[in-house]
Structures are given as structure tokens and as C-alpha cells.
Amino acid sequence: MSHRSILTTAGVLLFLLAITSLAVGAGDLGFPALLSGELSVDQLQLLFVSRFPRTFAVLLAGAGLAVAGLIMQMLSSNRFVEPSTVGVTESASLGMLAITLLAPATPVFGKMLVAAGFGLLGAGLFMAILARLKLHSGLLVPLVGLILAGIIGAGAQFIAYRFDLMQSLGALMLGDFSMVLAGRYELLWIALGLVALAILFADRFTLAGMGRDVAVGLGLSYGQTVFIGLVLVSLVSAVTMVSVGAIPFVGLVVPNLVSMAVGDNGRKTVPYVALGGAGLVCLCDIIGRVVRAPYEIPVGTTMGVVGAVIFLALLFGRRTAHG
Numbered sequence: 001m002s003h004r005s006i007l008t009t010a011g012v013l014l015f016l017l018a019i020t021s022l023a024v025g026a027g028d029l030g031f032p033a034l035l036s037g038e039l040s041v042d043q044l045q046l047l048f049v050s051r052f053p054r055t056f057a058v059l060l061a062g063a064g065l066a067v068a069g070l071i072m073q074m075l076s077s078n079r080f081v082e083p084s085t086v087g088v089t090e091s092a093s094l095g096m097l098a099i100t101l102l103a104p105a106t107p108v109f110g111k112m113l114v115a116a117g118f119g120l121l122g123a124g125l126f127m128a129i130l131a132r133l134k135l136h137s138g139l140l141v142p143l144v145g146l147i148l149a150g151i152i153g154a155g156a157q158f159i160a161y162r163f164d165l166m167q168s169l170g171a172l173m174l175g176d177f178s179m180v181l182a183g184r185y186e187l188l189w190i191a192l193g194l195v196a197l198a199i200l201f202a203d204r205f206t207l208a209g210m211g212r213d214v215a216v217g218l219g220l221s222y223g224q225t226v227f228i229g230l231v232l233v234s235l236v237s238a239v240t241m242v243s244v245g246a247i248p249f250v251g252l253v254v255p256n257l258v259s260m261a262v263g264d265n266g267r268k269t270v271p272y273v274a275l276g277g278a279g280l281v282c283l284c285d286i287i288g289r290v291v292r293a294p295y296e297i298p299v300g301t302t303m304g305v306v307g308a309v310i311f312l313a314l315l316f317g318r319r320t321a322h323g
Contacts, residue, residue: 066277069251
């Protein structure tokens with residue numbers, strides 16, 4: 001299949017998932033009424049106040065997190081890293097705790113910027129550690145990231161416990177779209193702009209992933225490119241956490257699946273990764289709403305299970321391919 005046909009197929013599948021997301025839920029809004037357009041006043045209110053915002057939030061969060069994972073993988077030259085495995089997500093949660101304690105009246109956008117700043121520090125620390133250790137093993141890099149994430153996460157938990165914010169921290173670290181309504185998700189549209197920037201800088205991120213010497217030799221401003229990439233990753237992680245909470249594995253499994261299907265061309269890969277991330281999170285959100293209907297399982301839980309299964313399949317599949 002050509003790239004255009006694959007992209008078209010992915011778009012159609014994503015559209016079908018979005019329609020399903022609009023129709024599924026505790027409220028009475030099924031496929032026949034949705035497709036015919038014969039909706040009551042209450043159903044229209046449900047559609048515009050809850051279902052549309054939730055579906056948009058799901059798609060935007062999934063696309064942004066998947067692209068953020070791709071950027072981290074490009075910059076670190078490792079297929080087994082994403083924001084939630086290198087300390088970026090934990091650093092952002094630490095920033096949220098800090099601003100909640102020091103300036104609780106700060107607007108949501110301000111809290112997002114603080115969380116992004118802390119996330120940037122965490123991402124920069126991870127990259128600095130990699131540069132110092134000069135690791136070559138594909139498995140040691142994510143191991144270092146997990147250790148760093150564990151240390152930062154432990155610090156955040158200590159602070160949360162000390163100031164009675166464990167419930168708030170738990171909400172930050174478990175993605176859930178059940179509370180998304182009109183007026184409470186709009187920050188996620190920032191993720192769409194960040195995806196566009198990722199497409200613009202994709203070639204530079206690919207060159208930066210080849211190492212400082214190669215990138216500089218090809219005329220690339222290595223430090224500036226890495227900084228831009230880490231800023232994009234931090235902003236996506238922060239805006240997602242502030243809006244719906246952390247969602248694991250999206251940035252880990254989607255870029256790997258896309259790489260297996262269409263290759264590693266950075267500029268061409270980003271749209272596929274965005275569509276794949278949006279589709280996977282949407283699918284997991286639908287599963288969470290259907291399994292225990294009319295109750296819900298948070299998308300962070302369903303994504304954790306589905307993502308872990310996909311990741312193990314990818315890991316064992318690569319081991320088998322290499323003998």
C-alpha cells in the first residue's frame with residue numbers, strides 16, 4: 001500500500017472510532033439517533049456539552065502524547081523511551097504539586113506552564129545523564145530513564161503525603177476523561193499546534209538523534225534542536241496532565257508500530273503517529289466505557305493494560321526476529 005492509501009485508511013478508522021465515542025456512554029445517545037440527526041433537546045445538550053468535548057480531548061491527548069514519544073525516541077536514539085519512562089511526566093506532576101502548594105489560585109494555564117517547566121528540567125536531566133554515561137545498549141537507556149522517573153516520582157509522593165495531597169497526585173497520574181466537559185478541555189488544542197511544530201522540525205530531530213558530532217557536521221544547531229524537542233515534549237506532557245491526567249504507553253508503542261508499518265522517515269512518520277495515538281487512546285477510552293457500563297474504567301488503566309500487551313508483543317517479536 002502507498003503512504004497515501006495507508007493515511008486514508010487510518011483517517012477512516014479514526015473517524016469510525018470518533019463516531020463510536022460520540023455514541024457510547026451512560027447517556028441515551030445511540031448510533032441510529034446520531035446518524036439520523038433526529039436528536040431531542042436533552043440529547044443535543046449531551047452531545048455538545050459532554051460527548052464532543054470528550055471525543056476531542058481523547059483525540060488531541062492521544063495525538064500529542066504519541067508525537068511526544070516519537071520526539072523523545074528520536075532525540076535519545078532509542079525505541080524504548082517516552083515521557084512517562086524518562087521522568088518527564090513525574091517532573092510535571094512535581095511542578096503541579098509545587099504550584100498547588102505555593103500559589104493555589106494560579107489559573108490553569110499558569111499551572112500548565114509551571115508543570116511544563118518542571119517537565120523540561122526532568123527531560124534535560126535525562127538527556128544530560130545519557131550524554132555523561134554514553135550508553136550504547138538499547139535496554140540500558142530506558143532502564144536509566146525508569147530509575148530517574150522512580151526517584152522523581154518518589155519525591156513527588158513524599159511531598160504529596162507530607163501535605164495531604166495524595167488524592168490530587170493520584171488524579172494527576174491516572175488519566176481519566178470522565179470529567180471532561182465543554183470549557184474544561186480547551187487547553188488540549190495546544191497539543192494540535194505542537195504536533196504541527198513536530199512535523200516542521202521532524203528532519204532536525206532525526207539528525208539530532210544521530211549524535212552531536214554527526215548533527216554538527218551536517219550544519220545542524222544540535223543544542224537548539226534538542227532544546228526545542230524537549231520543550232515540545234514537556235508542553236504536551238503538561239497540557240495533558242493538567243487537562244486529563246497522565247496516560248502511559250501511548251508514546252512508547254505507537255511510534256514503534258508506525259515504524260514497523262511505514263518506516264523511519266521523520267517528516268512522513270509524524271502524521272501516522274498522531275493518527276495512531278489518537279486512535280489507540282480513543283479505542284481504550286471506548287473499552288473503558290463499555291466493559292463495566294454504565295460505570296467507567298479510567299483510560300489510564302485500560303491504556304496501561306493494552307499498552308503493556310502491545311509493548312511485550314513488540315519486545316518479544318524483535319527478539320524472535322533477531323534470533
